Amino acid sequence: MxxxxxxxxxxxxxxxxxxxxxxxxxxxxxxxxxxxxxxxPVPEEFRDQAVKAVRVCPIAALSVTDRPA
Structure with a gap:
């Protein structure tokens, strides 16, 4: 990711x-x-944090792209 x-x-x-x-x-x-x-890629152990950060950004300055392993 x-x-x-x-x-x-x-x-x-x-x-x-x-x-x-x-x-x-x-x-x-x-x-x-x-x-x-x-x-x-963001280390797998921080995946949940990354997804949460994208969701809470009020102006959509962050996005997540999943990449195949």
Whole structure:
């Protein structure tokens, strides 16, 4: 699974950080920081967090793409 971030859309609400603390942080300037390499698949152990983060984003700045194993 890959999580894509549309940074221009992100408004820094921080709901993704609450939903996926192992994957995201919002810095002091309100900018989203990925705690994983966005070019690589999200580790399987964080799959539930990633899906939840996408669901709670109020402006749809995140999306998930499933990739075959």
């Amino acid at each position: 890959k999580v894509s971030v549309i940074r221009a859309r992100c408004e820094g609400h921080g709901l993704c950080e609450d939903a996926a603390p192992d994957l995201f942080r919002v810095d002091d300037d309100g900018e989203l920081v990925s705690l994983f390499d966005e070019e690589q």
